[in-house]
Amino acid sequence: MTDIPLGDLALNFGVSALAVLVFIAVVMAVAIRMNNHSIIDICWGPGFAVVAVVSYLTSIGSDGNDLRRLVVLALTVVWGMRLGLYIGFRNRGHGQDKRYTALLKHQQGPLIPFLIRKIYGLQGVLILVVSLPVQFAMYEFRALGVLGAIGIAVWTVGFVFESVGDYQLSRFKADPANSGMVMDRGLWAWTRHPNYFGDACVWVGLFILALGDPLALITIVSPIVMIKLLVSYSGKALLERGMRKSKGQAYDDYVARTSGFFPRPPRPARNHAS
Secondary structure, eight states: OOOSOHHHHHHHHHHHHHHHHHHHHHHHHHHHHHTOTTHHHHHHHHHHHHHHHHHHHHTTTSSOOHHHHHHHHHHHHHHHHHHHHHHHHHHTTOOSOHHHHHHHTTOOSOHHHHHIIIIIHHHHHHHHHHTHHHHHHTTOOSOOHHHHHHHHHHHHHHHHHHHHHHHHHHHHHHOGGGTTOOOOSGGGGTOSOHHHHHHHHHHHHHHHHTTTSGGGGGGGHHHHHHHHHHHHSTTHHHHHHHHHHHHTHHHHHHHHHSOSSSOOOOOOOOOOOO
């Protein structure tokens, strides 16, 4: 049994889908004009902010708990915009990411349908699916309670890990003395991917925040999809393949002493026989 107004929720999903469609179409048009499809990486986080704002506005006048709606809106927008700004500053002056350059070499047929199939359509669908807890939360009338506090705490842990990890990495790369070295300091000594671990916690936290109604349990698909992306597809797996090629033994040693995802104290360094 659910107290969520399913008709209103369905309307919200439709409006969110339309907003994402327009957002992705604009991003694609700008990327084509600039000949740089890395822009979609910058717009990944803000895409969720778009859904959060649209869902909040669409749910005005519903019986959704106002505090829950405001908290979920704020946390989603803060996370999404910080991520977009960070990637934007990181990518300045670097041109198109080699992933997109390699993909475009295999273009078949007209450009726009190809881009929709291979890049932009998939991104749009993922934004809609992963944002399900945000949409559900806008229509739940129950107060946040203990579960809400737990969700905020988990989100906060994730946001701190992601933000601090990104800051530490940017400072490390900005120092010429670290050229060619492996980042193994700060949070990066406890996990090889503090930013990805943080992302996962953010979406687990938002999922918990959506649990004001039993039906919202189905939104567990959101953190599952996000974690799968971060660990097996566009995140950890892809990055580590490149790091092994570029850093060699130094990265293998780092892998041997540092957790691949969940933070833990580093193991003792290996001693190589001379």
